[in-house]
Amino acid sequence: MQTPKSSPLDHIRVVLSHTSHPGNIGSTARAMKTMGLSRLYLVNPKFFPDPQAETLASGAVDLLEGAIVVDRLEDALAGCTQVVALSARRRELTVPVQNPRELAPVLIKEARRGADVAIVFGTEMSGLTNEEVRQCNRVVSIPANPEYSSLNLAQAVQVIAYELRMAVDTDLEHLQERHELASHDDIERMYAHMETALIDIGFLNPRYPKRLMPRLRRLFGRIQLEKVEVDILRGMLRAAVEPPAGRRVVAMPGDEEKSGSAE
Template sequence: MEDQLGRIRVVLVGTSHPGNIGSVARAMKAMGLSDLVLVDPQRFPAAEATALAAGADDLLARARVLTRLEDAVADCVWVVGTSARRRGHSVPVFDPEPAARELIARASGGSVALVFGRESSGLTNAELDRCTALVQIPTDPGFSSLNLAAAVQVLAYACRTAALVGDSGSAPGGGVERHATQAEMEALFEHYQRVLVQIEFLDPEKPRHLMRRLRHLYQRAGLTANEVRILRGILTHTERGGGRPRTGS
């Protein structure tokens, strides 16, 4: 259980109030989570963060501060973004409990991430595009405002409960290939875009939503690292102008 919880990374994007960072650290430590990454926080380190951590200072001391979300999740095999609304995205949307079960399951095969956005505006569409799934906390429609640390506490508790129950869901077992990391997926998407422009299937001046739709399609598929290599091999062959078609036996 501790190994799986230790692989769940909490990523805070653009946090404006340092006290919220401290409160998040406290919520994480109480549930056995320890991997905290801050993307472009407005103020950190700060005395307010330390004061509200209330004993979780070690998490703050180990927290990594990065400038880009893609760097924060590059080595993750599954990334769940928190959002109060879908905003037209076609990736899977979970309630907290099933999201937690899936996080625990996939944590058996590598690091996973829970991504939280800004206090006032949440995650941008571009940031949500970096997520393989979304989670929504079913708050009262009449008052859906939820403090950042409270949202982290809800999902951290759901993860700990899933780990305690031992619901490993679709956890990869022996001999099963590992899922592709976000860095491998991003490299695939960049390769796709380059080739689609080359074969004039994609107009870079008028891209519409083609790349976003392809991104969501492959994110839903849950590709393994080997499947990504196969797709990139096909793209490389296409870049080189193809070759004589091979007849199957």
């Protein structure tokens, strides 16, 4: 059985201090899991475990079940080399304030080395106390609207978690629909079929072909044709040369002038 690949996100703790509403704990777990974070620490939560937390976790109950509950912030930060306080208020600070986009690559670099990182979030009403902030060696602030910077706890976690995710992985290939690419042989057969069909319908004069086929090769050569696309094109060519019995083929004005018209 193959061992799951380790991620730097596995070294990042989300620490919620003195959370009042259990729903915010559940919503935080959901925000974390969507971005690949899994280590949740709770410092003296008012209500936990709680059914409301499980309801709002919405598929991330495993994070709640694995959450570590402690009485003191010091216990949640034990062993961490980078401890980040989230704060939206002006404080008398000895460390500079960074935004999440600036800080995330720094934290991920530390996590890649195998060090543990903690990001600390305060209560819903008042955030972190000055004493809690002093236990951190970095401060991060989300650059929200200065006239209305109120963020729900889980929303703040989501913003930070998103920036951490972006610092690790921006690949969206798993969302792309995948199809089998056409082989060289498939494409060469298509060109041969195309040339024959264009001659049959009078668009290509074999005595004066000019550069029609090289131009068509250049046109289709700009993209990577998929096998299904080659099949569609060849089906169109067959329909053009061999119209179904009983279907009326209407000649458009000027059709007689189009033979060999491509330079």
